Structures are given as structure tokens and as C-alpha cells.
Amino acid sequence: MTGLLPGFADPVVDAQSTFRAVLEAMARPGRVHRLSAPPAAPAPLSPAAGAVLLALADGETPLWLNAGADATEWARFHAGCPVVADAGEAEFVLAIGAPPALSALQVGTDEDPHRSATLILQVQALEEGAGWRLTGPGIEREHRLRVAGAPEGFLAQWAANRALSPRGVDIILCAGDRVAALPRGTMIEEG
Amino acid sequence: MSGYNFAYLDEGTKRMIRRALLKAVAVPGFQVPFGSREMPLPYGWGTGGIQVTAAVIGPDDTLKVIDQGADDTTNAVSIRRFFARVAPGLRTTESTAEATVIQTRHRIPETPLREGQVMVYQVPQPEPLFRLEPRRAETRRLHALADYGLMQVKLYEDIARHGRVASSYDHPVMVGERYLMSPSPIPSFDNPKMHMSPALQLFGAGRERRLYAVPPYTAVRSLDFEDHPFVPLRANGRCTLCGSGESYLDEVVTDDRGGRMFVCSDTDYCGTRQAAMKEAAE
Amino acid sequence: MYVAVKGGETAIANAHAWLDEARRGDPSVPELTTDQVAGQLTLAVDRAMSEGSLYDPGLGALAVKQARGDGIEAAFLLRAYRTTLPRFAASLPVDTGAMAVRRRVSATYKDLPGGQVLGPTFDYTHRLLDFALAAEGYAPARSEEAEPGEDAAFPRVTGLLAGEGLMAPEVASDEEPADVTRTPTTYPATRALRLQRLARGDEGFLLGMAYSTQRGYGNSHPFVGELRQGSVAVSIVPEELGFPIEIGEIEVTECEMVNQFKGSRSEPPQFTRGYGLTFGRLERRAMSMALVDRALRAEELGEDATAPAQNEEFVLNHSDNIEATGFLEHLKLPHYVDFQSELESVRAMRAQVEAERAAAPQAFKEAAE
Numbered sequence: 151m152t153g154l155l156p157g158f159a160d161p162v163v164d165a166q167s168t169f170r171a172v173l174e175a176m177a178r179p180g181r182v183h184r185l186s187a188p189p190a191a192p193a194p195l196s197p198a199a200g201a202v203l204l205a206l207a208d209g210e211t212p213l214w215l216n217a218g219a220d221a222t223e224w225a226r227f228h229a230g231c232p233v234v235a236d237a238g239e240a241e242f243v244l245a246i247g248a249p250p251a252l253s254a255l256q257v258g259t260d261e262d263p264h265r266s267a268t269l270i271l272q273v274q275a276l277e278e279g280a281g282w283r284l285t286g287p288g289i290e291r292e293h294r295l296r297v298a299g300a301p302e303g304f305l306a307q308w309a310a311n312r313a314l315s316p317r318g319v320d321i322i323l324c325a326g327d328r329v330a331a332l333p334r335g336t337m338i339e340e341g
Numbered sequence: 342m343s344g345y346n347f348a349y350l351d352e353g354t355k356r357m358i359r360r361a362l363l364k365a366v367a368v369p370g371f372q373v374p375f376g377s378r379e380m381p382l383p384y385g386w387g388t389g390g391i392q393v394t395a396a397v398i399g400p401d402d403t404l405k406v407i408d409q410g411a412d413d414t415t416n417a418v419s420i421r422r423f424f425a426r427v428a429p430g431l432r433t434t435e436s437t438a439e440a441t442v443i444q445t446r447h448r449i450p451e452t453p454l455r456e457g458q459v460m461v462y463q464v465p466q467p468e469p470l471f472r473l474e475p476r477r478a479e480t481r482r483l484h485a486l487a488d489y490g491l492m493q494v495k496l497y498e499d500i501a502r503h504g505r506v507a508s509s510y511d512h513p514v515m516v517g518e519r520y521l522m523s524p525s526p527i528p529s530f531d532n533p534k535m536h537m538s539p540a541l542q543l544f545g546a547g548r549e550r551r552l553y554a555v556p557p558y559t560a561v562r563s564l565d566f567e568d569h570p571f572v573p574l575r576a577n578g579r580c581t582l583c584g585s586g587e588s589y590l591d592e593v594v595t596d597d598r599g600g601r602m603f604v605c606s607d608t609d610y611c612g613t614r615q616a617a618m619k620e621a622a623e
Numbered sequence: 624m625y626v627a628v629k630g631g632e633t634a635i636a637n638a639h640a641w642l643d644e645a646r647r648g649d650p651s652v653p654e655l656t657t658d659q660v661a662g663q664l665t666l667a668v669d670r671a672m673s674e675g676s677l678y679d680p681g682l683g684a685l686a687v688k689q690a691r692g693d694g695i696e697a698a699f700l701l702r703a704y705r706t707t708l709p710r711f712a713a714s715l716p717v718d719t720g721a722m723a724v725r726r727r728v729s730a731t732y733k734d735l736p737g738g739q740v741l742g743p744t745f746d747y748t749h750r751l752l753d754f755a756l757a758a759e760g761y762a763p764a765r766s767e768e769a770e771p772g773e774d775a776a777f778p779r780v781t782g783l784l785a786g787e788g789l790m791a792p793e794v795a796s797d798e799e800p801a802d803v804t805r806t807p808t809t810y811p812a813t814r815a816l817r818l819q820r821l822a823r824g825d826e827g828f829l830l831g832m833a834y835s836t837q838r839g840y841g842n843s844h845p846f847v848g849e850l851r852q853g854s855v856a857v858s859i860v861p862e863e864l865g866f867p868i869e870i871g872e873i874e875v876t877e878c879e880m881v882n883q884f885k886g887s888r889s890e891p892p893q894f895t896r897g898y899g900l901t902f903g904r905l906e907r908r909a910m911s912m913a914l915v916d917r918a919l920r921a922e923e924l925g926e927d928a929t930a931p932a933q934n935e936e937f938v939l940n941h942s943d944n945i946e947a948t949g950f951l952e953h954l955k956l957p958h959y960v961d962f963q964s965e966l967e968s969v970r971a972m973r974a975q976v977e978a979e980r981a982a983a984p985q986a987f988k989e990a991a992e
Contacts, residue, residue: 162347166399169359173397176366177541177556178456206363208356260485264364264373287369287517288556290537316519320367333367333556335517345707374807381703384949386956409960416956418632447960465950476936478810504975509968510961528964548946550807574967592963606960 157228168205175331180284180293192220198324214240274299348395358396365554370516372551388547390463400430405440410448410606451610454540464546535561583614660684669903675701730847737777780849824942833914841930848881878909
């Protein structure tokens with residue numbers, strides 16, 4: 151062990167402010183929020199993805215991730231979540247680069263649409279005001295969101311996910327210290 | 342109050358509620374079951390709202406608590422005092438405009454809400470169909486199928502019998518044209534304020550262990566019929582204190598000979614108007 | 624000029640100060656100690672602990688004292704305290720077969736191994752007010768009944784029946800049961816969840832439901848196979864040790880009701896079990912729970928489930944007195960906004976009826992005639 155990086159500096163306050171940013175992001179899809187005090191997560195994990203993980207995951211939430219051994223150990227230690235090998239069993243899926251297919255994740259059932267996976271997707275950059283055109287609940291007219299480094303074929307996968315609504319996967323996008331979110335009901339058109 | 346975590350709940354419970362809230366926002370109007378905890382206040386007195394507020398607020402927030410529209414009703418005072426005790430650093434306010442989080446029972450403030458504000462509703466009965474179908478295993482199925490025929494029939498029977506829809510509060514709404522939802526027992530006068538609101542609206546039912554949400558700018562339609570459109574009701578009068586002819590009014594009985602007067606139910610709205618009138622007069 | 628009523632913090636503080644004073648009562652009378660409550664109002668404490676889901680006679684006594692003797696309020700205090708406690712471990716299942724028995728009766732056999740042990744019971748007392756108890760310096764009678772020795776063996780009645788193949792076996796499971804205090808119940812519930820909810824259910828509600836099954840609402844032919852009371856050891860397996868250690872003893876009452884079962888296509892005629900287990904010495908509670916448990920097994924056993932006590936969602940959702948009393952008592956909170964909207968609605972409906980009458984007086988008259 152090369153010395154485990156610390157988690158939140160103030161676990162109570164930092165978890166709250168991170169959650170609040172994610173809640174606002176989920177409520178206003180495409181709006182980008184800067185986290186105020188994200189932890190220094192082990193590479194290649196971004197501070198934002200690390201913060202979201204620590205704020206939301208714990209021993210009750212099976213996690214799948216592809217962020218390498220250091221990040222896995224860090225997540226296990228600080229969040230205490232069980233790490234699973236099959237992304238289809240995970241409540242949180244933390245992906246860097248190519249994520250598992252959305253269709254391979256839990257999407258919930260008609261009676262329990264909330265029992266679906268949340269994908270924490272790390273990308274290169276998030277920018278408001280240009281790029282994709284987002285419409286749906288939480289958006290007055292349209293929000294523009296530019297996502298640098300979105301996985302290939304993402305929009306087609308997203309359209310299929312959206313068609314399952316009210317079932318479906320929700321996504322929290324992370325880049326650097328920024329977060330944005332795509333709840334399952336958001337419609338995305340190419341910019 | 343020492344010995345308790347910030348905002349009373351332990352961090353594990355907050356995370357559980359936070360995860361449920363995110364799913365609630367992602368599926369507008371759907372009732373998410375959650376592991377509601379026993380609170381030091383009785384069920385039915387706002388335990389759901391308190392748990393939601395406790396999971397959401399931080400030391401940078403400004404909290405307003407109202408009951409029946411008023412900041413000074415006993416239960417509002419009690420809940421505000423609870424948070425002042427268990428959430429050091431948290432500011433409390435009676436001003437709707439200043440608040441970042443507003444916990445409410447039975448009203449939506451008159452002052453229009455804005456982006457960045459979170460409304461937290463205390464919900465006694467989250468299931469809009471409960472009077473028509475008390476078995477929750479069955480209502481869960483009906484929501485899955487979006488089968489709301491029962492409610493349509495009930496409203497239709499109201500009209501046939503009374504010439505109008507008889508529900509004057511807790512009038513059911515469709516959220517995003519998908520889920521039938523209880524707006525909590527707000528007067529139907531307040532229902533239109535939910536539609537396309539800039540604020541995020543969260544609902545907590547502690548005893549029934551359900552959370553739900555309406556994201557900002559989301560369609561919230563009060564159920565009605567084309568030939569019997571939804572009409573929000575208010576007393577036909579003006580507030581005796583501030584003169585408002587638009588706000589929702591409480592009727593105050595002044596004697597036992599039929600004497601009565603009307604005052605705003607929203608004490609902050611009424612007080613702000615009175616202050617402005619006084620300033621204008623000086 | 625009208626001035627709006629202020630609920631206000633002062634009013635609340637004054638009310639609570641008054642409550643404090645009223646709780647203490649006449650200051651010339653010595654104050655009750657929690658030791659006195661724990662030692663002399665034991666059944667009140669047992670009930671508060673059962674419905675509060677927290678075994679601690681000292682805290683139970685404090686709760687009963689603080690609640691002025693109100694059982695539900697006392698249970699509520701314990702529950703609210705309980706939620707704030709950290710969870711160190713889950714105990715192993717207690718072995719009631721190894722109970723240090725103080726009382727044990729069976730209605731199904733005149734005598735049986737271990738014998739009938741009456742123990743301290745209200746049974747067969749004549750319910751005559753004992754005025755001697757009201758006098759000071761009362762000396763209790765001395766018990767002649769010997770406590771059963773530590774080694775006394777009390778094989779279970781249901782075990783004796785099972786030996787003959789007459790008792791339907793319970794399905795053993797090592798599955799971790801869900802915790803009703805952490806997860807919302809969905810229906811149909813598992814038996815483990817049902818028993819958890821019944822164990823903390825309101826005693827009056829359980830009694831009423833149980834009684835209804837005896838009066839024909841639900842087909843039930845129960846016998847008290849066995850009722851046993853005494854203390855059992857509680858053990859946990861600490862992660863770092865890997866073997867069980869005893870952390871203490873609790874007093875419990877267990878009831879196994881034996882019910883006849885006519886059999887089904889797949890099962891031969893035999894007896895089935897209704898199970899009740901409660902903290903302390905609450906026999907009525909354990910018996911009620913056992914009857915309701917058996918009634919709720921109707922569907923599992925292929926019986927018609929038509930009676931209220933057989934309706935799982937109805938029974939479990941309405942058994943919790945903390946939930947019930949909170950919601951009932953919330954009706955005391957101001958509802959004047961809703962009431963105002965009802966007033967407006969009723970007035971509008973009346974105005975419409977009157978307008979219709981005025982427009983067509985003849986039609987109304989004819990209809991009336």
C-alpha cells in the first residue's frame with residue numbers, strides 16, 4: 151500500500167454540499183455545478199467522481215468500477231461499499247472511459263422504477279451553453295451541454311434508455327471538480 | 342444539542358434518504374419507498390418533511406418553516422426550533438424570499454418561488470388513490486400501469502352529484518403526464534403554483550415511508566374534465582390587515598353572531614405588504 | 624383592530640413547564656424513583672420495552688415515569704432513543720429451548736416432562752381489590768413454590784408432537800432477515816418480517832385481532848401448546864473473535880399455539896404453529912401474537928383468507944401504535960387552511976343548489992310532493 155489518500159476533509163459538511171450539487175444537477179439536467187471541497191481522489195479518478203462516490207455510496211450499495219486498483223481500494227476503504235464484478239448487479243457504476251452498455255445495467259421494474267443503477271460517468275470536460283440540446287423535466291426551454299469525451303454511440307444508447315422511462319439508468323457526469331446529471335427522462339439532441 | 346450529528350440524522354441515514362431523493366427527482370411524481378426512521382416527533386407531525394430537510398440542509402442554508410402558511414403556528418415553531426437545536430450554523434428566517442429551504446405543511450407561499458429554492462412538503466398520505474383503493478400492494482400495481490381510471494370515475498361522480506369536483510384540498514395532480522400524485526393537503530388554490538415552478542419540490546411521508554419529487558419546470562396538471570375545468574377556490578374577500586384580494590385567506594370568527602373577517606394565511610406575505618403600506622404612508 | 628394569534632415559543636415552553644409540574648404531582652408526596660418503577664410496575668415497563676423494541680428495564684422505567692404512566696408515550700420515547708443508537712452487532716437467535724424457566728404451562732397435556740410450573744401469575748387470583756396493598760408497610764406473602772433448578776429440562780410440546788410427525792415443520796432458513804426498523808415493508812411480507820412487526824405491535828390491537836379469530840372471523844382452533852417465561856442468554860459473534868460470546872440475559876415470554884390443520888393436497892392432516900415471543904412477562908401479548916401469526920399464515924397453508932386478522936397488509940399496517948397514535952393525534956394540529964377550502968367548497972355547492980331551486984321552484988315542489 152502506497153499510502154491511502156484521505157476522503158472528505160469534513161465528512162458531514164462536504165458530503166452535504168456534494169449531495170446538494172448533485173441534487174441540483176439532477177433537478178436541472180445539463181446545468182454544470184462546481185463542487186466546493188472535493189477530495190483528492192487517486193488517479194485516474196477525478197475529484198468530482200470521488201466526491202459523488204463518497205457522498206452517496208456505502209455498505210448498502212454494491213459498486214462496479216473500472217478506475218483501477220487504487221481507486222477501488224480507496225472506495226472500499228472510505229465508502230465501505232461492496233465491489234461487484236458484474237455491472238448488472240451494481241447500484242452505482244463508476245466508469246472512466248468506456249462504460250458498460252447502459253442496457254446491461256439495472257433499469258428497475260414498472261412497480262419499482264427507482265431500483266435502477268446510477269452511472270457515475272467520468273468524462274474529459276463539461277461545459278454549459280453549447281453542445282447537446284437537452285429538454286424534459288427540470289428544463290424550462292432547453293439547456294445546452296457540451297460533454298467532451300462522451301463514450302462512442304452514447305446518444306443512441308441514451309435514446310434507448312429514455313424509451314424505457316419511467317424505468318432506466320440515471321447518469322451523473324463528472325469532470326475535474328464539476329458535475330452535471332442526466333436523469334432518465336431527459337431528451338438529448340445533437341447540438 | 343450535543344451528542345447528535347448535524348441535523349440529527351446519522352450520516353448513513355442521510356445517505357439512504359439522499360439516494361432515494363435523487364431517484365425521486367429522476368422519476369417525477371413516483372413514490373419512492375425509503376427506510377423512514379423513528380424521529381423524536383410523532384408520526385403525522387412532519388417526520389417525513391423533517392427527514393427530507395435534515396438530509397438536504399447544510400450550514401449555508403436559510404430555513405423557513407410554515408404550517409397553514411404561517412411561521413408562528415405551534416408546530417412550525419416546534420420544527421424550526423428542532424433544527425435550530427440540531428443544526429448549528431443554520432440560519433432560520435420567516436422571509437420566503439430569503440429562504441433557501443422551505444418546509445411546509447398545507448400551503449405554498451404567495452411570494453413566487455425562485456430557482457435555487459427547495460420546497461419540502463410534509464405529507465400525511467402520499468397515495469392519491471388511498472380512499473378509492475386502500476391496499477397499497479394494489480395501488481402500486483395501478484401506478485405501474487398508469488391506470489388512474491378509479492380517480493377519473495370518482496371525479497366524474499363528484500360532478501354528477503355536486504355539479505363540481507368536491508375535493509377542495511389535496512386535489513390530485515398528474516406529474517409530467519405520467520404519475521398521479523398527491524400534492525399534500527394544500528388547498529386547491531395552491532395547485533397551480535406547482536406547475537412549472539422554478540423551485541425544486543420534495544415531498545416526505547414519514548409514517549408511510551415514501552418520498553417523491555417534482556423537479557423544477559415540470560408540468561403539474563390538476564385533474565379535471567374539459568367541460569368541468571379545475572377551478573382553484575379562495576374566499577371571496579380581502580385581507581383585513583393588508584388588503585390583498587389575491588392571497589389565500591383564513592376566516593376568523595370574531596363573535597358568536599355570525600361576525601367574521603378574513604386575513605392572509607401567509608403571514609410573511611401579509612406582514613411584508615403591511616410594512617410596505619406603512620412605509621408608503623409615511 | 625384584529626391582531627393575529629401568535630403560537631409562539633413562550634406558549635410552548637410554558638405548556639412544557641406545566642407538564643413537568645403535573646408529572647411530579649403533589650410535592651408533599653415522595654417522588655417515584657425509576658428503581659421503584661422498574662421493580663414494582665414491571666409489566667408497564669415490559670410493555671414499553673416490547674412496543675419500543677428496546678430491552679433495557681432501567682430506560683424502560685425512566686420512559687414510563689417520564690410518560691406519566693402512558694404506555695404508548697413510553698414506548699415512543701424508547702423508540703426515538705433507539706434510532707440514535709449505533710449498531711455494533713446482530714445477536715444470534717436466542718434459544719428459548721434453553722430458557723431458565725420461571726413459568727411454563729401447557730393446555731394440551733395434563734402432565735409432561737418438566738411439569739407444569741405456575742410461577743408468578745395473575746391466573747386463579749380472585750380479582751378483589753386488596754386494600755392491604757394500599758396501607759403502608761405491606762409485607763408480601765412468601766412463595767412456597769420452588770424455582771425449577773438450573774438443570775431442569777423443559778422439552779417443547781411442539782417438539783413432542785413433531786416426534787410423532789404431527790407437527791408441521793417450520794422451514795429453516797439462514798437468510799438474513801430484513802430489519803423492519805430500517806426497510807419499508809412491502810407486501811406480501813415474509814414471516815420473519817411479520818413476526819418482527821407483530822412483536823412491536825400494539826398489545827390492544829393484537830388482542831382484538833386475536834379475539835376476532837376466536838369468534839369466527841378466520842377459521843381457528845387454537846390450543847396453548849406451551850407458554851413459557853424466563854430468561855435466555857443473548858450472544859453475538861464479534862468479527863475479531865469469530866466465536867460466540869454471551870453479552871447478557873433477557874427475560875422473555877414465548878407462546879406456541881397449536882392449531883389443527885385439515886391438510887391439503889400436498890400436506891397430510893397435522894398441527895400447525897402460531898408463534899409469539901415478547902420481551903418480559905407479557906403473556907397476553909405473546910398469546911395474541913401467536914394467534915395473529917397463525918391467522919396470517921392462511922394463504923401459505925392454502926386456507927381461505929377472508930377475515931380481517933388474515934389480511935396481512937391490514938394487520939401489519941395498523942398494528943403499530945406509535946404510527947397510529949401520531950397520525951390520530953395530528954388531527955389536533957391546525958387544519959384551518961384545509962377547513963377553509965372545505966368551507967368555500969360547501970358554500971359554493973349550497974349556493975349552486977339554491978340557485979337551481981330558485982330557477983325552477985316548480986320542479987322542486989313537484990319532486991317533493
